Amino acid sequence: MKDPFMDKTLDRIDRKLLRLLQQDGRTSNADLARQANLSPATCYRRTQRLFEDGFIRSVRAQVAPEAVDLATLAIVGVVLDRSTPDSFAAFETAARAMPAILDCYLVAGDFDFFVKIRVRDIHDFSRLHASELIALPCVLQTRTFFVMKEVVDNRPLAI
Incomplete structure (x- = not known):
């Protein structure tokens, strides 16, 4: 499978635009252009290209x-009952459909997946765990880690 970014390159201006937009995605085109030392028209074309080329989702x-x-954040390690493409696909499809799951990662190691879940409190998590999480396809075991403090959360990429 061809890498979609193979033919696309970022120059120093593109990287600056990406850094600025990560800091504040609401920055107007005029302000963005000024901060990047570009004309507004050039800035707009470059920003649009970054969207079209998939650099900005x-x-x-x-x-x-x-x-x-x-306010309550839980990270849940999930072990599936079998390691097959069908069981992974079934779990992934169900995880995408579960609104409480903010992030879902297929991982190597003792777990098959890690999911990040936000809930009101531990009682809310307990209800969600009993009624939805362990009912996801192919789930054999879960282990929950409640986050005590968010030290770094959603840091901008170092571009």
Whole structure:
């Protein structure tokens, strides 16, 4: 399979635009152009190309979890009952459909997947675990780690 980024290169200006947009995705094109020392038209074309070429997936707000009553963060290690392409696919499809799962990673090691879940509190997690999480396809075992403190969360990429 061909790497989609193989023929696409980033110059120093593209990298600067990416850094600036990671800091504040709401920056207007005029302000972005000024900060990158570009004309607004050139800045707009470059930014559009970064979207079209897949370097920028989306721009969205980072909501404060506590403000929307989702302050409890849990990382759950999941072991499947078998390691087959079908069991992995079934779990991945179900995980994508479960709104409480923020992130899901296929990993190497003692677990098959790690999922990141935000809930109101431990009681909310307990309900979710009993009714939805262990009911996901092929789940044999889970191990939950409650986050005590978020030291680094969603840091911008070092470009």
